[in-house]
Amino acid sequence: MEALTGELNSLALVESSCIAFAPNQSSHSTSLAVEATPRYLYRVFDPSSPGETNANWVRSRDALRNEPASVIDLFRRPEHEQMAYRIWGHLRWRNFPDDNLVSWTSSLLFAIQYIFYRHNHQRSRPSYASIMICILDTRDLQYGAFIRDLDLIKSFAPFSEDLKGVERMRSLKVEGHCQIVSAQALIDLGLLTLRPEFTQAAADLECGWANDVVQMNTALEHDLASPEPSQDIELLHVALRIGELFEGRFRTHVMAHLAAIIPGQINVRDIACVFGGGKLDCTAPPSHAIS
Numbered sequence: 001m002e003a004l005t006g007e008l009n010s011l012a013l014v015e016s017s018c019i020a021f022a023p024n025q026s027s028h029s030t031s032l033a034v035e036a037t038p039r040y041l042y043r044v045f046d047p048s049s050p051g052e053t054n055a056n057w058v059r060s061r062d063a064l065r066n067e068p069a070s071v072i073d074l075f076r077r078p079e080h081e082q083m084a085y086r087i088w089g090h091l092r093w094r095n096f097p098d099d100n101l102v103s104w105t106s107s108l109l110f111a112i113q114y115i116f117y118r119h120n121h122q123r124s125r126p127s128y129a130s131i132m133i134c135i136l137d138t139r140d141l142q143y144g145a146f147i148r149d150l151d152l153i154k155s156f157a158p159f160s161e162d163l164k165g166v167e168r169m170r171s172l173k174v175e176g177h178c179q180i181v182s183a184q185a186l187i188d189l190g191l192l193t194l195r196p197e198f199t200q201a202a203a204d205l206e207c208g209w210a211n212d213v214v215q216m217n218t219a220l221e222h223d224l225a226s227p228e229p230s231q232d233i234e235l236l237h238v239a240l241r242i243g244e245l246f247e248g249r250f251r252t253h254v255m256a257h258l259a260a261i262i263p264g265q266i267n268v269r270d271i272a273c274v275f276g277g278g279k280l281d282c283t284a285p286p287s288h289a290i291s
Contacts, residue, residue, distance in 0.1 A: 037146045038106040040253050043134045044114045044183075046126040050095070051102055053134060056175040062100040070100050075155070084160035087152065102172075104136070104146070108257040110213050112191070115183045116201035117209040129184040135250050136178040145172055181245050189245070190238035194262055216261070223264055231264035236274040 045053045052059040062070035074083050089096040090103075105111055115131055138146065183191075192199045197216055201207040236259055243255030259271055 036148065037138050039137065039139055040250070041104040041106055041136045041138055041146070042108060042111040043102070043104050043136070044111050044118060044131065045134070046118065046122070046124075046131045048122060048124045048126060050099060053102075053132070053180075055178060055180055056173065058102055058134075058172050058174055060100045060102050062098055067098065067100070069098070074100065080156065080159045084156040087156055088160050107213070108254065109216060109261050110210075112186075112198070113201065113207075113209055113213050113216075115186075116198070116204075116207050119183075119202075120205050120207050127184070128187055129182055131183040132180050133183060133186070134174075134178050134180045135246065135254065136174055137249060138177075141172065141174075141177060179246055179250055185245055186242055189241045191242060193238055194235055194258060196263075219263070220261065224266070226265060229264050230267045230270065231259070231262045233270050233274060235262045236270060240274055 043053060043058065050061040052064045060070065069077075074087075077083050086096060086098065087101065088094075090099050090101045105114075111133055115128070115133065118131060119126060119128060187202075192202055195216065197212065201212065239255050239258035239262065242258060243251045246254050255275060259275075260266070
């Protein structure tokens with residue numbers, strides 16, 4: 001496979017950025033669409049994560065080993081039951097030797113909680129310095145690079161009853177489209193102070209993941225329905241400092257998402273004051289909060 005790749009590159013062919021999902025090529029999924037991908041996706045990983053993730057490529061376990069099946073879209077594979085079983089195994093963390101999928105999420109809160117979960121539950125107990133979070137701008141990537149979890153599940157559900165998950169892909173060239181930052185860098189700038197649940201999760205060997213995120217989202221919905229109190233402006237400064245770890249196109253997105261998960265009622269004027277570089281008079285009476 002490596003020799004063939006070298007020969008193709010020598011012919012100056014355009015390098016494909018990924019093996020795209022093409023559900024319309026399958027008789028059982030012709031109604032599925034692949035274009036509804038969020039602009040920004042997150043991936044949390046560490047050295048023990050299957051496959052490969054770096055600033056140039058994100059590869060599944062199969063793609064990293066140059067397995068022949070890694071260059072075939074799963075929708076083009078005739079063995080539907082086997083594909084459904086492999087998808088189920090990926091989603092259930094069965095650690096199958098053959099895995100041609102990689103997980104992403106569009107939720108920064110989900111990704112942050114996974115940092116704590118991975119640190120506390122992974123057998124290798126990776127340090128926060130070795131756990132990385134990658135943010136990816138999907139806007140200019142190849143059509144079909146991603147497929148939503150529910151669409152993938154819907155397509156293969158007739159062949160398996162146990163499919164659940166998040167965004168998936170196999171092998172993707174991400175050079176120039178992403179940025180990777182360590183979890184430790186986020187923590188050093190105050191990540192744990194943004195929500196009391198973060199401090200608790202960081203110290204709790206039994207911390208949860210998905211259920212904990214659901215509980216935090218419920219608390220955030222309660223905050224939106226309550227007129228008081230407003231968010232702590234000091235925590236908005238923390239969100240600003242963490243956001244400044246990221247380059248321009250990612251910075252505003254990260255800051256906005258971090259501001260949105262701070263406890264308390266969102267106040268547009270406070271956010272504008274902090275994120276606007278102090279151009280507003282923050283000592284003046286605050287404006288009405290969004291409800």
